[in-house]
Amino acid sequence: MRITVAGAGNVGLVTAVCFAEAGHQVTCLDTQKERIEILEKGHSPFFEPGLEPLLEKNLANGQLRFSTSPKQAYRDAEIIFIAVGTPEKKDGAVDLSYIYIASYHIAENIENDVIVCTKSTVPVGTNEIIKQIFQNRKPHHLKVDVVSNPEFLREGSAIMDFYLGDRIVIGADNPEAASIIEQLYLPLKIPIVVTDIRSAEMIKYASNAFLATKISFINEIANLCEKVGANIEEVSYGMGLDKRIGPNHLHPGIGYGGSCFPKDTKALVQLAGNVQHPFELLESVIKVNQHQHSLLVRKAKEMLGSLQGKKAALLGLAFKPETDDIREAVSLTIIKELLEEGSLVTAYDPIAIPNAHKLIGNSIEYTTNIREALKGADFAFIATEWDQIKHLPFDAYMTYMKEPIIFDGRNCYSLKDIQRYPITYVSIGRPTISTVKSAQRL
Ligand SMILES: NC(=O)c1ccc[n+]([C@@H]2O[C@H](COP(=O)([O-])OP(=O)(O)OC[C@H]3O[C@@H](n4cnc5c(N)ncnc54)[C@H](O)[C@@H]3O)[C@@H](O)[C@H]2O)c1
Numbered sequence: 001m002r003i004t005v006a007g008a009g010n011v012g013l014v015t016a017v018c019f020a021e022a023g024h025q026v027t028c029l030d031t032q033k034e035r036i037e038i039l040e041k042g043h044s045p046f047f048e049p050g051l052e053p054l055l056e057k058n059l060a061n062g063q064l065r066f067s068t069s070p071k072q073a074y075r076d077a078e079i080i081f082i083a084v085g086t087p088e089k090k091d092g093a094v095d096l097s098y099i100y101i102a103s104y105h106i107a108e109n110i111e112n113d114v115i116v117c118t119k120s121t122v123p124v125g126t127n128e129i130i131k132q133i134f135q136n137r138k139p140h141h142l143k144v145d146v147v148s149n150p151e152f153l154r155e156g157s158a159i160m161d162f163y164l165g166d167r168i169v170i171g172a173d174n175p176e177a178a179s180i181i182e183q184l185y186l187p188l189k190i191p192i193v194v195t196d197i198r199s200a201e202m203i204k205y206a207s208n209a210f211l212a213t214k215i216s217f218i219n220e221i222a223n224l225c226e227k228v229g230a231n232i233e234e235v236s237y238g239m240g241l242d243k244r245i246g247p248n249h250l251h252p253g254i255g256y257g258g259s260c261f262p263k264d265t266k267a268l269v270q271l272a273g274n275v276q277h278p279f280e281l282l283e284s285v286i287k288v289n290q291h292q293h294s295l296l297v298r299k300a301k302e303m304l305g306s307l308q309g310k311k312a313a314l315l316g317l318a319f320k321p322e323t324d325d326i327r328e329a330v331s332l333t334i335i336k337e338l339l340e341e342g343s344l345v346t347a348y349d350p351i352a353i354p355n356a357h358k359l360i361g362n363s364i365e366y367t368t369n370i371r372e373a374l375k376g377a378d379f380a381f382i383a384t385e386w387d388q389i390k391h392l393p394f395d396a397y398m399t400y401m402k403e404p405i406i407f408d409g410r411n412c413y414s415l416k417d418i419q420r421y422p423i424t425y426v427s428i429g430r431p432t433i434s435t436v437k438s439a440q441r442l
Contacts, residue, residue: 001024001078002024002025002027002076002077002078003016003019003024003025003026003027003077003079003080003081004026004027004028004029004073004074004077004080004081005026005027005029005080005081005083006029006030006073006081006082006083006084006105006106007029007030007083007084007098007102007120008028008029008030008032008035008036008039008045008066009030009046009083009085010048010153010155010158010259010325011083011119011120011151011153012028012081012084012119013044013045013048013051013055014048014051014153014158014159014162015081015083015119015151015162016028016064017054017055017058017159018054018162019184020054020058020063020064021054021057021058021063022187023063024063024184025063026058026063026064026065027064027065027066027067027072027073027077028064028065028067028073029066029068029069029070029073029074030066030068031068032068033068036066036067039055039059039066040059040066042055042056042059043055046323046324046325047322048155048156048158048159048323049156049159049322050159050160051158051159054159070105070108073109074105074106074109074110074114075109075110075111075112076111076112077110077112077114078112078115079115079116079117079180079181079184080106080110080114080115080116080117081117081118081119081149082099082103082106082116082117082118082119082120082130083120083151084098084099085120086098086099086121086122087263088262088263088266088267091270092266092269092270093267093270094121094122094123094263094267094270096122096123096129098120099118099120099122099126100129100130100133103116103130103133103134104133104137106134106144107133107136107137107138107144108137110138110139110142110144111142112142113142113144114142114143114145115144115145115146115147115177115180115181116134116144116146117147117149117181118130118146118147118148118149118150119149119150119151120151121150121151121204121205121208121260121264121267122148122201123201123270123271124198124201124202124205125198125201127147127148127171127197127201130146131144131146134146145172145174145176145177146172146197147170147171147172147177147178147181147197148170148171148172148197148200148201149168149169149170149181150169150171150201150204152165152169152207153165155258155259155320155322155323155325156320156321156322157322162188164190165188165190166190166191167190167191167192167193168185168188168190168191168192168193169192169193169195169200169203169204170182170185170192170193170194170195170200171194171196171197171198171199171200171201171203172194172196172200173196173197178194182194204264205264205267205268205271206268208260208261208264208265208268209264209265209282211249212256212261212264212265212282212285212286212289213281213282213285214248214249214250215249215253215255215256215261216255216256216284216285216286216288216289216292217285218236218250218251218252219252219253219255219288219289219292219428219429220288221235221236221252221429222252222428223295223429225429225430226428226429226430229431230429231415231429231430231431232411232428232430233411233415233429233430235429236250236252251411252411252428252429253292253409253411253428254292254293254295254296254330254334254383254409254410254428255288255289255290255292255293255295255330256289257319257320257327257330258319258320258325258327258328258329259319259325259327259328262289263328265282265285265286265289266286268282269282269283269286293330293334294333294337295409295428296381296383296407296409297334297337297338297341297381299407299426300379300407300426301341303405303424303426303432304378304379304405306342307341307342307343308341308342308343309342309343310343310378310379311343311344311346311376311377311402312338312343312344312345312346312377312378312379312380312381313346313347313348313373313374313377313380313381313401314331314334314338314345314346314347314348314364314373314380314383315347315348315370315380315381315382315383315386316331316348316349316382316383316384316385316386316410317331317347317348317349317352317353317355317356317384318331318349318352318384318386319331319384320384320385321385321386323351323352324351324352324354324355325352325355326352326355326356326359329352329383329384330409331347331356331384332356332359332360334381334383334409335347335360335363335364338381339364344364344365345363345364345365346364346365346366346367346372346373346377347364347365347366347367347373348366348367348368348369348370348372348373348389349368349384349386350386350388353366353368370389370392370396371396371399371400374396374397374400374401375400375401376400376401376402377400377401377402378401378402378403378405379401379406379407380397380401380405380406380407381406381407381409382406382407382408382409382410383409383410385410389412390412390413394413394417394418394421394423395421397423398421398422398423403424404422404423404424405424405426406423406424406425406426407426408425408426408427408428409428410428411427411428413425413427415427415430415433418433419433421435422435423435
């Protein structure tokens with residue numbers, strides 16, 4: 001089929017590349033000229049494992065092309081995926097302006113009947129507004145069907161998620177349009193759920209809100225474990241064996257970040273408020289998460305007193321491993337708090353430094369060498385569970401730091417392993433190991 005994808009971001013580009021790989025003729029459109037120039041050279045503007053080879057291949061064999069021209073991209077498309085950003089507004093509501101602009105462009109440039117699938121995460125009712133836009137602006141003789149097709153991929157495993165996702169959700173009020181989109185996905189052999197449009201929109205928000213709830217829940221249990229002398233590792237393992245609970249998203253830490261959970265949970269709270277149904281549970285989930293973001297700096301202050309003038313090594317900037325995305329990354333909160341305390345921060349990350357630098361400039365130092373970050377540091381904070389950090393020999397902390405004091409926000413190390421070394425180790429929901437006497441107060 002002739003497919004056009006609006007938006008060459010994490011969702012749009014992966015969608016475009018994977019449908020091209022499946023043999024469709026795909027055009028990927030973005031409004032950012034520089035982004036399209038990078039893509040036309042066969043490079044991805046962001047890091048996603050496995051994406052670039054597929055991009056290069058499909059660009060070379062002509063299955064995939066890029067454009068900044070809505071006319072060229074939409075003119076003869078049979079299916080259009082909208083995958084533009086839906087960022088958060090200051091009040092927590094969703095900024096739908098990119099969705100509406102993309103819809104205007106589609107309405108003004110199509111020359112065939114078309115099915116428009118919304119992949120972007122949009123509040124319940126948005127696809128009806130999109131339909132209205134087409135109703136008002138499209139050429140009268142053309143038929144436009146609107147389908148909700150929310151995306152569930154995870155950054156860092158997006159290609160795998162395209163091929164091996166848990167489900168595909170298709171929300172439509174026209175069974176014919178639903179069936180065409182179903183055919184498109186059928187070769188993937190992933191369970192397909194066909195619903196009405198509003199339910200499809202809700203499935204996306206409810207799923208993210210539920211996962212965020214699981215994370216905040218286990219983090220609260222971890223905080224309690226610390227107070228009552230239990231070990232969260234054993235607790236979450238014991239809980240996760242219960243099939244009704246399951247082991248996923250029961251890993252404690254310093255809270256969720258990224259481009260989806262924070263904004264989607266707030267958007268659902270807004271949506272509930274708009275229909276006079278206060279979503280108190282989700283409000284608490286958000287509050288617990290915000291509190292969790294500050295946990296490491298609070299622990300450091302409790303243990304070490306003033307952090308003024310101290311050198312901090314911050315290990316990990318990306319909001320999670322295998323991505324260079326720093327949107328709503330917990331590392332940013334830690335940096336802000338450390339700078340407010342008067343600490344000097346050197347951050348390590350294997351790939352996210354350019355994105356961090358764009359946002360916070362030279363307020364901290366950066367390095368892609370962990371040992372460099374640890375050199376002369378008074379304490380280290382682990383914000384992202386990169387393999388490079390998980391597999392760092394413990395000797396490195398002892399060799400390079402002033403005193404090996406680690407505040408681990410992702411429970412990267414086993415207590416059994418680390419307690420064999422003279423390292424002070426503070427993690428989440430587990431007993432603190434403090435073997436260095438002077439570490440009690442710097
Ligand atoms: N990132 C994820 O992991 C993820 C997962 C599932 C769902 N989502 C949802 O998918 C949507 C897209 O997310 P993302 O992370 O890919 O966003 P992104 O910000 O990485 O990319 C959006 C892209 O759309 C482009 N764009 C904006 N207006 C446009 C227009 N009118 N025409 C063409 N391109 C336009 C932007 O220039 C940008 O490159 C959001 O609604 C998000 O919530 C994201």
